[in-house]
Amino acid sequence: MTEAISTNSTGHTESRFLVTGATGFIGAWIVKELVERGDRPWVFDIDTNSTRLAALLTPEQMSSVQLIQGDITQFKEVECALADHGITHVLHLAGIQVPFCAADPLRGAMINVVGTLNVFEAARRRRDLVRNIVYASSAAVFGPEETYGGGTVPEGAPLLPGTHYGVFKQCNEGNARVYYLDDGLSSVGLRPGAVYGVGRDRGMTSGPTKAIKATVVGRPYTIRFTGGVDLQYVRDTAHIFLRCAEAGLTGAKAYTLRGDVMQVRDFLNCLGEILPASRALAKAAGKALPVSYDFDDSALQHDLPGVHRTPLAEGIRETAGIFQRLQRAGKLDTTDLES
Numbered sequence: 001m002t003e004a005i006s007t008n009s010t011g012h013t014e015s016r017f018l019v020t021g022a023t024g025f026i027g028a029w030i031v032k033e034l035v036e037r038g039d040r041p042w043v044f045d046i047d048t049n050s051t052r053l054a055a056l057l058t059p060e061q062m063s064s065v066q067l068i069q070g071d072i073t074q075f076k077e078v079e080c081a082l083a084d085h086g087i088t089h090v091l092h093l094a095g096i097q098v099p100f101c102a103a104d105p106l107r108g109a110m111i112n113v114v115g116t117l118n119v120f121e122a123a124r125r126r127r128d129l130v131r132n133i134v135y136a137s138s139a140a141v142f143g144p145e146e147t148y149g150g151g152t153v154p155e156g157a158p159l160l161p162g163t164h165y166g167v168f169k170q171c172n173e174g175n176a177r178v179y180y181l182d183d184g185l186s187s188v189g190l191r192p193g194a195v196y197g198v199g200r201d202r203g204m205t206s207g208p209t210k211a212i213k214a215t216v217v218g219r220p221y222t223i224r225f226t227g228g229v230d231l232q233y234v235r236d237t238a239h240i241f242l243r244c245a246e247a248g249l250t251g252a253k254a255y256t257l258r259g260d261v262m263q264v265r266d267f268l269n270c271l272g273e274i275l276p277a278s279r280a281l282a283k284a285a286g287k288a289l290p291v292s293y294d295f296d297d298s299a300l301q302h303d304l305p306g307v308h309r310t311p312l313a314e315g316i317r318e319t320a321g322i323f324q325r326l327q328r329a330g331k332l333d334t335t336d337l338e339s
């Protein structure tokens with residue numbers, strides 16, 4: 001049954017946010033921002049374990065989060081989540097990451113492609129409710145650095161993904177474009193590089209966050225890639241998702257995001273300045289990432305001026321501070337520190 005939807009004095013329905021994949025990392029930070037400003041978001045996730053949310057929210061804030069257990073690959077479940085709660089904005093982050101798509105491409109396509117199609121199709125059928133969709137694409141829609149001849153990859157560069165995951169994200173951008181052309185359904189796809197912060201505990205680029213956590217608990221840790229990386233602090237990523245949802249953008253936009261572009265060794269040096277113990281504990285080994293890392297984000301800067309970039313040192317300090325608080329409370333989960 002659809003819940004009553006109130007209208008404000010201008011006759012517009014109030015905003016109601018559904019965040020898919022929000023017991024995961026980035027989604028949890030979007031929920032944090034929504035709750036801190038007084039919203040009561042709906043969270044749609046197959047996994048209702050709320051450890052990441054609980055690490056970021058007070059128990060009182062947790063009570064304003066409305067959890068829906070659902071599978072993004074099941075159209076009816078997605079459709080009901082939108083319709084039953086009168087959802088006006090969908091922030092779609094449910095998905096699985098590079099190593100999981102590589103290990104099982106069929107499952108990867110079901111979740112990352114069909115799941116995203118389900119979100120668009122459900123929104124198309126409920127155009128009376130849904131104003132727009134912001135979904136997680138990825139910098140993995142681009143190929144490795146050598147594909148572009150080095151230097152900053154310009155806006156509009158060809159998408160030549162070298163992973164199934166990247167191809168799935170590219171496919172989603174194509175479907176988003178067709179939903180705008182055929183149905184006028186507006187959307188924004190966001191392409192982060194490597195996002196770091198509390199809650200980043202899986203995926204190819206989770207190493208920097210794990211190195212911070214390992215240092216906090218006094219354990220050795222090896223980041224499993226070297227070379228260049230674009231590190232974006234998760235608070236900034238979450239904020240961009242929400243700004244895009246509320247900016248009234250029309251069309252099928254796809255924005256490349258840019259955080260701090262650096263070498264992995266620069267990250268380790270910065271970590272060493274903030275947490276000196278890391279000099280003996282944290283290192284990096286392995287190949288470079290199979291995705292470029294130095295991108296022009298001028299399209300986003302043009303359409304959403306003033307996007308904030310948290311300096312790396314500040315992001316590391318805040319991340320370490322939250323890990324230390326959780327450790328003191330006996331609530332720091334370290335099962336992700338596999339090396």
Ligand SMILES: NC(=O)c1ccc[n+]([C@@H]2O[C@H](COP(=O)([O-])OP(=O)(O)OC[C@H]3O[C@@H](n4cnc5c(N)ncnc54)[C@H](O)[C@@H]3O)[C@@H](O)[C@H]2O)c1
Pocket residue numbers: 020021022023024025026027044045046047070071072073092093094095096097111115136137138139191192193194195196200202203205
């Ligand atoms: N973290 C990054 O650096 C990064 C970079 C680029 C793009 N992205 C994209 O951003 C999104 C969020 O990334 P994250 O790091 O928060 O990932 P995450 O793995 O922490 O969270 C993903 C969430 O999706 C949920 N999910 C998986 N399968 C589902 C299903 N069938 N139905 C419903 N929910 C399901 C998981 O339970 C999880 O809570 C993903 O789409 C990812 O591809 C992330």
